[in-house]
Amino acid sequence: MLYYMLNKPQGCVTARSDAVHRTVMDCFPCEIAERLHTVGRLDKDTCGLLILTDDGDLDMRIMQPEKHISKTYFFYAVGRVDEKRISQLENGIKMAGFTTKKAVFRLVKEYRLCELEKFMPACRRERYMKNPEGSAFAATLTLFEGKKHEIKRMLEAVGCRIFYLRRDSIGSLMLDTSLRPGEYRILTDDEVRQLKDE
Secondary structure (H helix, E strand, O other): OOEEEEEEOOOOEOOOOOOOOOEHHHHOOHHHHOOOEEEOOOOOOEEEEEEEEOOHHHHHHHHOHHHOOOEEEEEEEEOOOOHHHHHHHHHOOEEOOEEOOOOEEEEEEEEEHHHHHHHOOHHHHHHHOOOOOOEEEEEEEEEOOOOOOHHHHHHHHOOOEEEEEEEEEEOOEEOOOOOOOOOEEEOOHHHHHHHHHO
16 A cells, blocks of 8 residues: 655645646656645645555545544745634634534734735735735644635634635644655655554
């Protein structure tokens, strides 16, 4: 069985092939890529930890909603959070058709927008930099479910907007910070065992 950790780069889609965009499979040699599939997905502009494997059982084990395996994300966002907004994020926000499950929020640091310019996507940079002294912050959010665009939607619901998002962990598996975007490595036997025991 094959088990890989990829530090997924931004602008890369989680797909086997795409007529327009580079895919995560392009990070691997063809002879490896043709055997792999991704465990879950990350949006095109989201970077960080992605598992690729040929083990269908592992995929099912990690992605089944009833397993409630944690996934932690680091992000930069425009706006400001207070106790009320943090409580909303952690205790559930009503969305169209569902209410988010409990989550764990941790504020890392508050910033002025101009301090985070290099992390802004080019398509939004000019708009954000019209107010360079505006409020921004870094935080982590740990989820126990996986709805489409969930973190971005949750932050928008409390009046903030994420402009940089990175997945740092899946269960006990942490992103290897020595991997640059687009780089990968084989998971250790202990890492695979821990994932299977989650």
